[in-house]
Amino acid sequence: MNEVHAGVCGPHMNGYVLAKKILRVKTRLEQLTLIDGKRLTAVYFGQLYQERIARAYNKKVHPRYFEVGQLVLKCILPHQKEAKGKFAPNWQGPYLIKEVLSKGALHLTDVERKITGIIVNADTVKRYYT
Known part of the structure; x- marks a missing residue:
């Protein structure tokens, strides 16, 4: 006031x-x-x-855990040269998990262990069952 x-x-x-x-x-x-x-x-x-x-x-959401020695299939992403069209396969592999890295990264190798050094995110792979 x-x-x-x-x-x-x-x-x-x-x-x-x-x-x-x-x-x-x-x-x-x-x-x-x-x-x-x-x-x-x-x-x-x-x-x-x-x-x-x-x-x-x-x-x-179901968390997926991978271990060394498991077989996995790797997703073919659209920007890769293997993605050649509508009828091309969506998955590559099988690959063998060589090492599980931190924060969901995986170090993959070919089943015959010829190709090494493939490091991918765990979101782009799925388990391969024989």
């Missing part, structure tokens, strides 16, 4: 307009304090939503 009387919020005015201005300023301050609470609840519900979506997604 002192700021309104001092003229910080505008020039000095008659009683009715001054009372109305004091109410307007007071309601703005109340709204600003309510905004923080609304913002916190929005963040809280956003986090709950993200957790719920992650739980629903992770239900369907």
